[in-house]
Amino acid sequence: SQQGEEDPQALSIQEGENATMNCSYKTSINNLQWYRQNSGRGLVHLILIRSNEREKHSGRLRVTLDTSKKSSSLLITASRAADTASYFCATDSTGANSKLTFGKGITLSVRP
Amino acid sequence: NAGVTQTPKFRVLKTGQSMTLLCAQDMNHEYMYWYRQDPGMGLRLIHYSVGEGTTAKGEVPDGYNVSRLKKQNFLLGLESAAPSQTSVYFCASSGQYGYTFGSGTRLTVV
Numbered sequence: 001s002q003q004g005e006e007d008p009q010a011l012s013i014q015e016g017e018n019a020t021m022n023c024s025y026k027t028s029i030n031n032l033q034w035y036r037q038n039s040g041r042g043l044v045h046l047i048l049i050r051s052n053e054r055e056k057h058s059g060r061l062r063v064t065l066d067t068s069k070k071s072s073s074l075l076i077t078a079s080r081a082a083d084t085a086s087y088f089c090a091t092d093s094t095g096a097n098s099k100l101t102f103g104k105g106i107t108l109s110v111r112p
Numbered sequence: 113n114a115g116v117t118q119t120p121k122f123r124v125l126k127t128g129q130s131m132t133l134l135c136a137q138d139m140n141h142e143y144m145y146w147y148r149q150d151p152g153m154g155l156r157l158i159h160y161s162v163g164e165g166t167t168a169k170g171e172v173p174d175g176y177n178v179s180r181l182k183k184q185n186f187l188l189g190l191e192s193a194a195p196s197q198t199s200v201y202f203c204a205s206s207g208q209y210g211y212t213f214g215s216g217t218r219l220t221v222v
Contacts, residue, residue: 042214042215097168098206100157100211102155102156104152104153104154
């Protein structure tokens, strides 16, 4: 079973608008990560937030984490057509061995 | 350039054939992983390794075997390919600064 569940499944916005994507998970985590995947390509790591962090920024990206609600959000500000891609959240659960569990992904389309 | 290299990038197999996918990393990472990605399913963990000589099952291990004889290499084997194994396979390694993924292997079983 997949740990992370992203919401919405698909999002279409106009260039310049902000995009907000949500992720919920089930078990305790060490950290939560967001990845981007362009069509037919590999995964690109965007940002990692640890379980003791609540918010993190990287350029136009802002990630929040609420461990009490087991949820995270990824905000992309001032979106660009080049942001069109699939976005995945992945959780690194607590336990002996580190391994990522991915959600099914969100398809983001940014219209020029 | 440091990173994770997967070979081959594309492969077509007939049902029942066998093959091995190779993953190589040059970052001295202890942990390595094999995932498969199917449409609408995200990535699912097949097997992983926490160090040279070790392997462990992930979420969807059936039909696959792995070996980690050298720290830098993680091999994924399909002994008797089935159409259900048509997928895109990603290898990854992880270290102190996070995960690095390979560019994927697109496998079609006909």
